[in-house]
Amino acid sequence: MAQETTQWKDCVEKLSVLQWVLTFLLMGVCCSVLMLYLMFTSLWLFPVLYTTWMLMDWNTPERGGRRSEWVRSWKVWKHLRNYFPVKLVKTAELSPSRNYIMGSHPHGIMCVGAFSCFCTESSGFAQAFPGMRPALAVLAGLFRLPLYRDYVMSAGMCPVSRPSLQWLLSRSGVGNVVVIVIGGATESLSSAPGVNTVVMRQRKGFVRLALEYGADLVPVYSFGENEVFRQVLFSEGSVMRALQTTFKKVMGFAPCLFIGQSWGVLPYRVPITTVVGSPITVPQVSCPTEEMVDQYHQLYMEALSQLFHTHKTSCGLSHTHQLQII
Template structure:
């Protein structure tokens, strides 16, 4: 394999962008298993005076991810996040005004391998979210298992990554949720408007190893999906000093387009028919959003959006 090396004369801004990206990848891919491994080592060697307080705090603080987290505007405003945003770069595109007197659930599609667009636009103060949607506060919701890793969870809660362990209806403040396939019941139960978001370029920052139906890789991923609730695909991109292989994402622009809100009537105990009808309405709105904007962001006109 021929290796294509990055040029030696690289602008300082791009070097800083790379440094921030490496920090983010470490936090996303390495920090969680590292923290779990640390707890296991402490237990094996019976350092009870260290692991008992940590596990006790984990139990006492177990409801925090469902109650707003521990938002730190200072951390969310770090200059490093602007370098993260500019690495790709990431853009937030508004197509419709959102009334801040309503609650909204944003469905983010596709979230990609590492959810870079959602993180850059909704977990930092370096995007244009406040200017585009004044009066709204963003919360990124993730699978509960990610918030059960000791120590690692504390860093997530500061940027407002919240648990999806149950539908949230927060009357004390406006909630904007970025959900991974979990939209309809919270919307019906809380009278939150559904807002489709299509993130063009999200799937271009990594290449994935093929996993067709019936392959051993798909079988393993399906098994992990059932056990943990998620299964990361095998992916690859570029390296730090070369473009040929590695786990650093490609510098591909990401355009997260926020569509028109879908009004939802509050229904605490919706029927299967009501859920199905809302589901179809949402899918059609997402399809229309994709069709309207695909030509602007490099998607061939003949490309169709297929739901599985």
Template sequence: MIDTLRKVFSKISDLLGVEWAPLDIPMSRRLQTLGATAWICLALFGEALAIYLFIKLVYSDYWWLAILYGYWMLNDIEICNKGGRTFEFARNWSWWRYFCDYFPITLVKTADLDPSKNYLFACYPHGIFSSGAYGSFATNGANFPKLFPGMSAHLIVLGGHFLVPFFRDLILALGLCSSSQESILYLLDPKRYQGNCVAIMVGGAAEALDSHPGKYKIILSRRKGFIRVAMKSGASLVPVFSFGETDVFRPIDNPENGILRRIQEKVRVWTGISPMFPLGRGVFQYSFGVVPIRTPVTTVVGEPMEVKKNLEPTSEEIDAVHAEFSKRLTELFEREKSKYLKNHEGIHLVIT
């Protein structure tokens, strides 16, 4: 009877094109899958769940706690622009180790950084959810403290995330800060901090729309704000590239000028967030779901590029630094791609 049911189940799975995970997978890999599942659930549903819990608290017998928290949050609202509030114990959670080991996410250093200086990490590509940058710079799961002793990492995200109760406290604990110019300049101020590595996803939400497996199309030509910030602060620019980032999900095809792409662009303009559909695998099967695909992501930190401090840079000066950075990023990609990409000969960096 059991054998018959297994055969029927197998035939149905074959007809539906579902490939199930084996039952004898080691516990370590199951924990890694759990870590990746928890991460994508946090990214997709974390803010909605936090808002729901806050509303439930408001309408409960403990409504006074919601009022106290709300009052404290309003008085704490600018912390995301004032250096944040990192707790190393949160960055060291075992969950993050399992998450990074799932792909795995590997952080690679190509040059030593001076702990007495601050650095602006210009990270590419954005991908769907920037898993490489998140694992490398928002957690210690990829061994950032060991590779860069004496340095502190801060991943930059949209300021709107810090308006969500409870959720804001988690991302603040992980070292995340707002993407405002005020916030980044504060973190890079040598009078306040030394050894800060401020990681910014330069391409942003717009670049996520061009994230497709095996392709590396990035937005850089019209992105010059980060150059201006680096010049104003005098912080060195560091090109960072996550090889394999675009292979983590299989998004729906959205050609330029197509209906889906136009809808995505409008939503992005209204909300600042690109409505992507993260098609990956499931928890117990490999064929469909929102869990990221288990594929290596290697985040390579390039050599720092010294930037002369200039509080009032001209357009020509910004363009010159931008051109040099673009050159260095391209060189980093071409030099390292053979180590981390399959069929690398046919893969090229497309800069728009």
């Protein structure tokens, strides 16, 4: 009986992760194709009505979105969390009377740690940080895809665009936590087991935004994120790397060639520990100077490095592992 229970649990966890991976990869395209197909069937009225409503609702993603605590609390997310498992570690308190910008590192292939911890309640964010509302900033183009836009909004995601972030930090009250994957698509191209590289040395826009709205900066590192998939890495200067870079510039995301442990897409079962660091107090300055931006950017990089080295051994890395910031 115990063996059957374990096998059933294992099967449910794998199916939970598989649906999430397929949703990540295919749902946006499938929803768009479905709406187009229905236009040429007897159900044409549905896509017409939806498209009309979508146009009327066009700016909602950049005005705080439309999160659903019901969707964020689906049991399927607990099965996804248990598959790896994913763990959220709190190192300091966050005040509901402040707004925060969290920098999430590294990107990995699919941001498993960031999704599980900030887009669902499976890892206990609400219990760890009462009164705080997390919003994971993702590719703005996703909110132009029919049906899929509503799905990602329900999980609390928002476009990683300046109007969207400004709204959350200035017109949505306090207690907002804007989570930005700083390295973005460029960082995903370097994701591989054993790699601890983050792309942020020239990325200072999030610091400027924090200064303009007085939002404290919080570094976050997900140990194990780069271990869940094996990726074919192409060297700088190669034709394939050039094609990936060109695609990224045009489409906004990078076409990573990766493989998992089962069926090619199921990720490896590797523990992911998402550690939320201590906030860096940031003053509100309407027009921050470049020197001020550089100062707080340097403070952030130092805090991220300290966070990494403080927790690396307890999260499965050896003391010889180093964090490379490029």
